Amino acid sequence: MLDRFIADYSEKGYQFAFRLCGNAEEARELVQETFVRVMSKWDQYDPAQSLEGYFISILRNLYYDGLRRFDRRNLCSLDAPPEADGAALSDRLADGEEALLDRLERREAEEQVQTALKGLAAEQRAILELSDVQGLSYDQIAAVLDCPVGTVRSRLSRARRALREKLLTSSEVVNR
Amino acid sequence: MTCDYPEIEDCLEAYADAELAPAERRGLEEHARGCPECRRRLALALALKAAVRRAPAPAMPPELAASLHARAQRLSRPPIWRVWLAGLRARRPAAYGLAAGFAAAAALLVVRLAQPETVTLPLDVLLAAHGDCVRAMPLAPEAAILSQLPGRWEGPR
Structure with missing residues (x-):
């Protein structure tokens, strides 16, 4: 079994x-520990919960236990308000969305997406992984992260906004 | 964003995540047909989601899988004493029976030794023994008793 x-x-x-x-060595240790x-x-596993969700939630908790012990820099409050510069930035970025969409649809921004993902906070990468890569529903993500569905939606929204801004900002730099 | 569709941002993401109810989904699609801004934002949400899904993550190293299997085997292995007993029972049933008997006897002995020894005597026997002691032991003056002690005690003067 x-x-x-x-x-x-x-x-x-x-x-x-x-x-x-973000690296193979730590990922390997984290998986073993999990x-x-x-x-x-x-004996503490509740069969009503999906085994995959149980496994992922233990993995995530171990990761954050490790972060809390050794390094608080990577933790960010996903529920914190957006930065004050948001309004001016979003005006500029709106102009670049058409070009970004074009590049994404033609699969010409793969490397840029990967770089932008690496630049996100770990929790933002984690929620995008659960939703977009592993295809979990909002309810399933809420069970893994042990938070309400509303929180899942707002965190996903913030993670995607952060990813979009990184992509648009890097496109701005490239296109100058 | 200038579109006045209610909660458009949430709706766009939920649409991309297939989390909208059918009626809401149809409503947003209908709206997007007439709103270029929403049509673009919806396309961007879908394209971004697909791009994240395509972003490569390295395959798990084969040695990690092997290590996990080895660890699982160690955790599911029974204790060595249980393995020995099972083998003994299979090969030499008589010896197994004898070993089990000795083990039971040894366990019983350990339990008995650990218990303090208690003796229960009837009350009349106790009282009779007390009376015998009293009659046998004279009431001697303190000095007479102490003078019998070894050493150089000289008693009160």
């Missing part, structure tokens, strides 16, 4: 861990 569990979830778990940590934790606390 454990072998089946590893076969089913280790690949997704590793990719999620990689997006959180598996040990899941296997040792098997």
Whole structure:
């Protein structure tokens, strides 16, 4: 049963861990620690919850426990208000959206997207991973992150706005 | 954004995430047909979502999978003493029975030794023994008793 569990979830778990940590070494350690934790606390698993969600939530909590112990710089409050410069910036960025859309649709911005993703805060990368890569619904993400659905929607919105702004800002620099 | 469609930002993202109810979905599509700004923003939301999905994440290293399987095997392995007992039972049932008997006897012995020894005597026996002691032990003056002690105690003068 454990072998089946590893076969089913280790690949997704590793990719999620990689997006959180940003490097292979930490992702590997995080996945190993998560598996040990899941296997040792098997009796605490509630079958009503999806096993994938249970696994991902333990992985995410271990990641943030580690961050809290060693480095608070990467934590950001996703519920904090946007920066004050928002209005002037969004006016400029609106002009670049047409060009960005064109590049995205022609798949000419793949590298730019990857760079912009790396520049996001870990929690923003994590929620985009859950929604856009793993295809979880708002309800499923809420279960993984242990927060209301409304919070999921607002965090996703902020993460996407941050990603869009990074892409548009980098396009601005390139096009000057 | 200048469009006055209610909660348009939330609707655009929810549409891209397939989280809108069918009626809401139809309503937004109808609106987007006549609103170039919303049509562009909707296309951008969908294109961005697809681009994030395409962003590569490295495959899991094969040695990590192997390490996890090895760890799972160690965690599911029974304790060595249980393995030995199972083997003994299979190979030599009589020896297993004897070993089990000895183990039970040893456990019982340990329990008995750990318990303090208590003796219960009937009351009349206790009282009779007390009376015997009293009759056998004379009431001696303190000095007479103490003078029998070893050492150089000289008693009160």
